[in-house]
Amino acid sequence: MLAQTAWLARCQVFYWGDIDTHGFAILDQLRASLPHAQSLLMDRGTLLAFQSQWGGEEKQTLRDLSRLNEEEHALYDDLRDNRLGKNLRLEQERIGFGWVKALLIALGTGQGGLVIKQL
Numbered sequence: 001m002l003a004q005t006a007w008l009a010r011c012q013v014f015y016w017g018d019i020d021t022h023g024f025a026i027l028d029q030l031r032a033s034l035p036h037a038q039s040l041l042m043d044r045g046t047l048l049a050f051q052s053q054w055g056g057e058e059k060q061t062l063r064d065l066s067r068l069n070e071e072e073h074a075l076y077d078d079l080r081d082n083r084l085g086k087n088l089r090l091e092q093e094r095i096g097f098g099w100v101k102a103l104l105i106a107l108g109t110g111q112g113g114l115v116i117k118q119l
Contacts, residue, residue, distance in 0.1 A: 020089030
């Protein structure tokens with residue numbers, strides 16, 4: 001469906017998913033239609049900041065993902081190859097609201113609302 005929405009190609013698009021192999025696979029799939037999509041809070045710093053909230057994935061995605069940037073790909077490889085823990089995941093709803101709010105403010109969206117900006 002997203003491939004058919006030409007207006008999204010002119011917008012800044014963000015994706016925020018779980019920090020696990022499936023979250024990165026969804027990001028990779030999104031970029032097939034919207035290659036300019038940016039990930040939010042799917043980085044190593046966020047993962048490490050919420051170590052006490054880590055859980056486990058039942059079944060990992062193991063395939064190669066070609067549409068991730070260098071930082072995303074490095075973290076995906078570490079998760080897929082269990083370098084940080086067995087089937088590690090951080091669900092997005094376990095990230096503290098203050099962390100999310102600070103990012104949104106840094107992005108210039110005000111007090112917590114995400115806006116779509118035309119490019």
